Amino acid sequence: MEKRIPFDIRAVRLQFPALEQLVYNKPLVYLDNAATTQKPRVVIDRVKAWYELENSNIHRGVHYLSQQGTIAFENARQTVANFINTNSSREIIFTKGTTDSMNLLASSLGKLLVKEGDSVMVTGMEHHSNFVPWQQLCVELKANFLVAGITETGEVDLDHYAELLEKRPKIISIAHVSNVLGTINPIEEMIRLAHVYDIPVVIDGAQSICHQKIDVQALDCDFFAFSGHKMYAPMGVGVLFGKEKWLDAMPPYQFGGEMVNQVSIDETSFNVLPFKFEAGTPNVSAVLGLESAINFIETIGNESIAAYKDQLIQYALQRLAEVNGIKFIGNPDHRASVISFLIDEIHPYDAGMIIDKLGIAIRTGHHCAQPIMERFGIPGTMRASFAMYNTFEEIDIFVAAVKKAALMLS
Amino acid sequence: MTIEQTQQQIIEEFSIFDDWMEKYNYLIEMGKDCPIIETQYKTNNYLINGCQSRVWLHAYFDRDIVHFSADSDAVITKGIVNLLIRVFNDHSPEEILKSDTTFLDQIGLKEHLSPTRSNGLLSMVKQMKLYAQIFQLKVNQQVNE
Numbered sequence: 001m002e003k004r005i006p007f008d009i010r011a012v013r014l015q016f017p018a019l020e021q022l023v024y025n026k027p028l029v030y031l032d033n034a035a036t037t038q039k040p041r042v043v044i045d046r047v048k049a050w051y052e053l054e055n056s057n058i059h060r061g062v063h064y065l066s067q068q069g070t071i072a073f074e075n076a077r078q079t080v081a082n083f084i085n086t087n088s089s090r091e092i093i094f095t096k097g098t099t100d101s102m103n104l105l106a107s108s109l110g111k112l113l114v115k116e117g118d119s120v121m122v123t124g125m126e127h128h129s130n131f132v133p134w135q136q137l138c139v140e141l142k143a144n145f146l147v148a149g150i151t152e153t154g155e156v157d158l159d160h161y162a163e164l165l166e167k168r169p170k171i172i173s174i175a176h177v178s179n180v181l182g183t184i185n186p187i188e189e190m191i192r193l194a195h196v197y198d199i200p201v202v203i204d205g206a207q208s209i210c211h212q213k214i215d216v217q218a219l220d221c222d223f224f225a226f227s228g229h230k231m232y233a234p235m236g237v238g239v240l241f242g243k244e245k246w247l248d249a250m251p252p253y254q255f256g257g258e259m260v261n262q263v264s265i266d267e268t269s270f271n272v273l274p275f276k277f278e279a280g281t282p283n284v285s286a287v288l289g290l291e292s293a294i295n296f297i298e299t300i301g302n303e304s305i306a307a308y309k310d311q312l313i314q315y316a317l318q319r320l321a322e323v324n325g326i327k328f329i330g331n332p333d334h335r336a337s338v339i340s341f342l343i344d345e346i347h348p349y350d351a352g353m354i355i356d357k358l359g360i361a362i363r364t365g366h367h368c369a370q371p372i373m374e375r376f377g378i379p380g381t382m383r384a385s386f387a388m389y390n391t392f393e394e395i396d397i398f399v400a401a402v403k404k405a406a407l408m409l410s
Numbered sequence: 411m412t413i414e415q416t417q418q419q420i421i422e423e424f425s426i427f428d429d430w431m432e433k434y435n436y437l438i439e440m441g442k443d444c445p446i447i448e449t450q451y452k453t454n455n456y457l458i459n460g461c462q463s464r465v466w467l468h469a470y471f472d473r474d475i476v477h478f479s480a481d482s483d484a485v486i487t488k489g490i491v492n493l494l495i496r497v498f499n500d501h502s503p504e505e506i507l508k509s510d511t512t513f514l515d516q517i518g519l520k521e522h523l524s525p526t527r528s529n530g531l532l533s534m535v536k537q538m539k540l541y542a543q544i545f546q547l548k549v550n551q552q553v554n555e
């Protein structure tokens with residue numbers, strides 16, 4: 001049996017330079033990880049090294065730097081392919097982020113599959129990036145935009161989902177984990193049901209990639225999108241996995257250099273996968289930073305990190321429950337490391353301002369998920385979200401700040 | 411008191427506070443004194459939308475001076491709204507148009523008016539100036555008649 005290495009939080013924190021800083025003369029307590037995560041030294045160094053020693057344009061040149069850059073870049077692609085267990089690295093498309101990936105799919109997969117009168121389904125807990133592109137596709141094509149309802153506990157109403165499946169939507173797109181409610185959706189089951197009718201399923205993995213090991217073959221999802229910056233990697237890089245059969249059939253999204261084969265005045269032919277969907281010069285340093293982040297995570301161990309974060313979230317829920325008048329928004333059975341809450345009639349903006357001045361970074365507002373706010377009839381929430389470098393002491397500091405804000409604003 | 415004098419008074423009031431909590435406490439108290447917008451004006455027509463907190467503003471023009479009333483669903487925003495009303499209320503359009511809000515920088519509240527803050531305050535200041543401009547036009551019209 002493999003020896004379990006205990007999670008050494010002190011050693012982990014030392015890897016993240018941004019955590020050292022003071023904010024309003026208080027040690028930073030960074031609890032806004034669902035928005036973006038801090039980066040470990042190895043990732044920062046990798047980006048720096050690219051620009052100091054390796055910078056060149058890849059895939060095009062025959063000179064040494066270009067060759068080395070190309071090898072490094074394609075190695076990174078293979079690392080990502082292994083990380084989420086795809087069949088082939090041709091199924092890994094690098095984009096700018098999850099928003100970019102969803103727009104790509106709405107445009108390209110949308111063109112392939114959706115006609116006037118057809119339907120596309122999402123859920124009511126989606127982030128705007130996995131809601132608006134599909135909605136606008138439906139507006140443009142005069143198709144039906146179906147939205148699966150959300151229960152009082154903040155979970156997808158599976159009866160409603162099954163009902164909407166009967167309308168045979170052409171595409172279904174679902175968040176794996178809600179960025180507001182913390183809910184982990186039963187996507188394996190939802191995908192299985194959709195596949196009974198051969199409906200392709202897109203998974204928004206922006207919040208789940210950092211929470212658990214992803215195996216796209218086990219999930220059997222048709223597409224899976226996530227962003228580097230939410231998993232300790234640089235901003236400006238996203239990964240879109242798509243089953244090869246779909247990516248082959250889909251028309252290109254953006255046109256230009258890199259994604260072409262032959263170009264003449266009369267006609268142009270397109271490059272093979274994955275390059276067909278990677279027009280222009282990629283964000284090479286960010287992709288290499290993503291590879292470093294993956295290696296970093298795997299060195300510490302996905303399971304160790306997941307187990308530690310689970311302990312953090314349970315502790316946070318338990319301590320927050322002590323606050324008078326607290327109301328959790330979303331009480332799912334299966335929760336990732338996001339907690340949204342309100343306190344009595346206190347406006348989250350006011351509480352957020354006070355908590356900010358105590359050196360604590362949380363997020364307030366609608367979190368780019370206005371439909372779920374409307375469903376619960378609230379202007380916004382306060383949201384705390386955790387990463388591998390947060391501590392139990394930070395949770396104590398956070399809860400004390402919440403209590404102080406509640407007192408000042410009552 | 412002139413607008414500048416009111417602004418100076420506010421700067422002095424805030425100068426006694428050592429830290430943010432004291433400032434926020436004072437703002438919360440100040441919000442309670444805000445001339446509250448009449449119910450009939452607390453509608454979408456008078457709503458200045460921010461991303462996170464909402465602000466309603468109404469103004470009328472009487473005997474050459476402008477009268478503002480407002481409300482917000484967030485109490486800190488309401489406190490800052492009241493500061494602005496304290497400064498601009500009961501003055502002529504011309505005086506309002508001539509002045510600015512840099513006094514908020516001096517009491518450390520500049521961040522609340524940045525476009526990224528999205529709390530409706532920046533838009534509210536613009537709206538106050540717009541009201542002043544419209545009332546100034548009325549004054550000019552009367553003079554021309």
